[in-house]
Amino acid sequence: MHRAQRRLLIPAATAAAIALAFTGCSTSNFGGDSGGDGASEEGPIKIGAVLDITGVGANLGVPEQNTLNMLAEQLNEAGGIDGREVELIIKDNQSTEDGAAKATTQLIENDDVDLIIGSSRTGPSLAMRPLVEAAQVPTISVAANAAIVEGSDWVFKTAQNDLVVLERILDDAEAKGYTKVALVRDATGFGEGIADIITELGSERGITLTATESFEPSATDFTAQMTNIRAADADAVIIWGITPSAGLAQAAYVQLGVDKPVYQSHGVANDAFFEAAGPAADGVIAPMGRLLVADQLSDDDPQKAVIDQFIADYTESFDSAPSSFAGHAYDAWLVGTKAIEEAGTDPEALRDAIEATSDVVGISGIFTMTPENHSGLTADALIMALAEGGRWTLYEE
């Protein structure tokens, strides 16, 4: 019997290992059109998008995909750009770095795209950067970390920089007299470098970082991290991640009876945060764009008209309100198509046109790009929002 057991267990274990490998690379995307004929100034304009449609970034990638599909349809119904149809090719990177690299290569090699939008999160966006730079394809990321665009000639982005988000958080913390903060951050690219920025910005404001914990975006249990945070005895806690994980972390935090105030990042600027955090969301303060508090904006807000129109269009198409991430995609599309209108699809000219973007009113803010600033937004693009009764409300203007 002993030998029989052993005989059965070893193939079983082998296969389990195979199965485990499958969790890392489930369904592959074998999409891709036939070979390209060189970027031409005629025929359809090809815009590629690499988004986190499945996997841990799905809460970001799905609304971004919806937005781009809607905008491409609108644009083509209105006659395209200069009479040329716009062909949108969206690829799913499965929220992985290698998926993003593979999809980007396909877009460049097979589809011969003129412009790339993506990825949804920092890690996959960083994986795309060397590829689009080598191939010289103008690219607009919809992720946050400033490292995506720093020193790059070809990569731009539309989400607010982590630096300005942290500035807003620490300004608020300083005003409230907090001197010690603790950080619970996403373990992937989005959370990379956040502790250093807090230490640096905090030193100017008399705030020290007393503890740092991290979590995988796929995590579902946060007891361990929050137990350590509870022991850190800080005045306030910064949870830096995306939904649903940052929402579940929030729920675990409140569950453990820690009563210190919580700041979250613009990574939770959607309704999915409330779904994940439940009533624990109440009282959270987070800097974010104006989209989610659109109904509370004053009528003379320069972004109000654009935001209201987008909310109306999106809600009509998808029966749900858009998230900030949908807004980042809207902005990338806006900046990209405006530049194509001006400069056509020659890569160098298009790149220069994106870099010359000036005072373009989008959803996340008003964009002005320069050769030094490929992010285009200042701290003005952010408002502070307070989670109250299952929605975001304007906390201070």
Added chain:
Amino acid sequence: MTDFLQLTVAGLSQGSVYALLAVGLIATYTVRHVVNIAQGDYATLAGLGSISLVTAGVPLPVAILIALVSVTLASVLIERLVISRVKNLTTLVSIILTLGVSTLLQAIMLLVWGAEAKRLPAFPGSDLNLGGVSIRSQELWMLGALVVVGGGVLLFYEKTRWGKALRASAEQPVAARIVGISPAAASIIAFAIAGFVGAAAGVVSSPIYLSIWSGGLLLGLKGFVAAVLGGLVSFRAAIVGALLLGIIESYVAGYVASGWKDAVAFFILIIVLIIRPAGLVLRPNAVRV
């Protein structure tokens, strides 16, 4: 000390999910020598199904009941359409087959429910706080489900004539047939139990851990590790092993680094297979029939 107990509570509730999945895996393994990779997908399927029903206005208990019955039937359907069609079913073939089934189920779930994680409303009850250790009422539901459902399956297999007959049909198929036990019926019952137990794990855990189309495989593999601790035949050892696995994962996340958490199970798997391939508690010849 409070922190230590808090981590233990988190580990126990996570472990109860692994334990239910391990019970499901052993239920089919003892009868058909099938390692069912799709076991974890039963959990996500039940979670997502009940969420849709609740969203459509069905009361929570009814939604859960429908999800449990549907997934039980789905598991039987998989047995009839896939498993029973293979003449010489070895364990290895069963793994490859059910890996295919798992991939198919995940693709269906992705198409039907979309890519985003969803949550079932928490079951009724109020959270406890015992000397600074916080216990969510849902965690008590999870442990309760393990006691009732897992314990029920254990008693059924070990104490009832039917349960013994099921195991007999695996150990001595010819003899079992001679005394009137139908191997086909035994197999159907085993898969029904596996489906029910997996679904139970899915619905009780969804309010805390959420349900997402791709979540089943890793969950099922953690259950498999626990089942291996029980030599793939001992329910008791697997349940204890699953709870231990959950607790160790929690300690590793709390005291070492959260990034190591998922590695723990597979590290344990390797160690057990090298040192005690028959499982933790069984002496080599102690398999009861």
